[in-house]
Amino acid sequence: MTANDDTPDNYEHRERPRDGRNRFVRSMDNVRRDAEAAAYWAEHRCTYQEIADRFGYYDRSQAWRGIQAAKRDVALPAVTKLRQTEAEQLDALYLMALEIIERNHVVVSHGRIVYGDDGKPLPDDGPRLQAIQTALRIRDQYQNLHGLKQPAKVEHTGGVKFEIVGVDPQDLT
Template structure:
């Protein structure tokens, strides 16, 4: 690209966009939505190549999807918070056993009913599990496994032998 601010910065090679580049990306996406071709967008916005115009539009699309996803995630977390509060209130209430429309009495005191408490605990756990999935807390972690050159050679030899059979 001809915009030096759009090039990777630092030693990590990450793409860093300036405000100017972000605005130009947005304009490229707007023009594309009007049916413009990538070569025409590149010429209009001063990109060196048609691929630069395509990349600009792709960045906008990716950011738009990410923003919409974050908004949805926030909404879902708020809903889960409300459900968690409601289930917690059920858990904290006193529950008594009722039979034939009457409170069951045990030595002068109402017999506690553990059913609603256990159901509230189950519901709280389900809400926590959903929250963990939504936040990616239970996602598998990537492992970097390396083997010695000797073991790599032995593995290659084994694969070749298996391929011959």
């Protein structure tokens, strides 16, 4: 057999399609095989090597990964629904914040509108600024929900210098 054969034994050695983040994309055949392997493993509680041999995985670690993928697949619809619900709630809150941002707010003191020298109500930017901050926090939550944030990278250069105060360096030798 060559590395290009479509047999399960050689599957892991073939070039597989990748997504935009350079991660492997699972085919429907893999999803089915992983689900069958997970069901068999749950029923028989055999070794991962036995799963690999029975279902055509390259080795026991690939069998383990397949079973883990099947577990994620089972939870995926519930997680997707939860994310959708959360996103809808965040969208509604964001629209409310935008409505507040777009309104005209006037300064009120002791229950009365405050007017300027020109006779027009004085604008109050406080509610608008609070709504902007709220909208930004909602966007932050939306980004967290969908995993859009990149982890912060911290670079450190240089070394650490220790200084012992009150001790003569000659006494240390």
